[in-house]
Amino acid sequence: MKLLIVNPNISHSVTDLIEAEARRAASPGTELTMRTAPFGVAYIETRAEAAVGAFATLNELAEHHEGHDAAIVAAFGDPGLAAAREMLPIPVVGLTEAALMSAAMLGGRFSIVAISRRIRAWYQETVEMHGLAGRLASIRCLEESLRDIGTVQTDKGEQLQALCEAAVNEDGADVIIIAGAPLAGLARSIADRIPVPVVDGVSSAVRHAESLAALAPRGALAGSYAPPPVKEWSGLSPALGALIGRKS
Incomplete structure (x- = not known):
């Protein structure tokens, strides 16, 4: 099993803390890919900072989700979690x-x-x-x-x-x-x-992500978490743009 863990903050020292706890919690054989937001703030405290962190998180998830069985938004408050569930074809779990x-x-x-x-x-x-x-x-x-x-x-x-x-x-x-x-x-x-x-939150997210990946749920084709409708886009990374209106 492979889990993608994204830290929505720019602090690599915090990513190290997340990784250490995630490895303690993960099942034997589970592989972890750690990513740190390339832009944003050192740690999120406000709604505005959460919005920036959500955008950074969606970019990282879009770029790196392929080949993983589940993903984790590794900040309390789960910035971008609902949006990620709309777009990604794998389960996404948040710390909160x-x-x-x-x-x-x-x-x-x-x-x-x-x-x-x-x-x-x-x-x-x-x-x-x-x-x-x-x-x-x-x-x-x-x-x-x-x-x-x-x-x-x-x-x-x-x-x-x-x-x-x-x-x-x-x-x-x-x-x-x-x-x-x-x-x-x-x-x-x-x-x-x-x-x-x-x-x-980290150990809980790792264990819940493993459980959801093992259950292998099908992705939503209807309802509020169905993939976004196809539309024109501009200014996004190619990977993120490709998830806007992806074909199910």
Whole structure:
């Protein structure tokens, strides 16, 4: 099995974190192709940045999806996920959706622990989009500015663990979701210190992607995820343009 994993941020240090956790989670024999957005921002916090990340992600998926069994949008908030599902002939999984589905099967109410306060609105909207707002106990975030997005786990490890504990003790969370690609692998390292299940988006996405690929679902020919209608296009990469109105 071959999985294509795209980091919608431009931070190669974050791609390294994603890859490390993805390899820990992947089944024996699963091959990973890692890609980093060639343009955009170091890490996505806002709707505008998410829109840029979505475009970068769609370009990477279009260029590199051939020969893969499934793809992963490796940023919390899943920029470009729905569009990718319309265009690609393989299953596409996002970190947020995968983490939410895992959390929903592990407990009743979940809390999200994130890296910045500005990111809260976008995460809230993503949870609402998936119809799980009623099961969201809280979103807790770091308050301090980040020195380096690639070292946030080591720089803010104690604060992040404290946020997880507060979500359980004060907000009533049954499950904790560690949000965002820069925190990939943190759930694994602190799981034995938190009294409820701790979910990582990267490992969840890898496992869900493997499951969907193994199920070998047919691509949509009708409904809202049918391929886009054929039309003229301009200014897109040839690979992305070819997916606009691809023949089913």
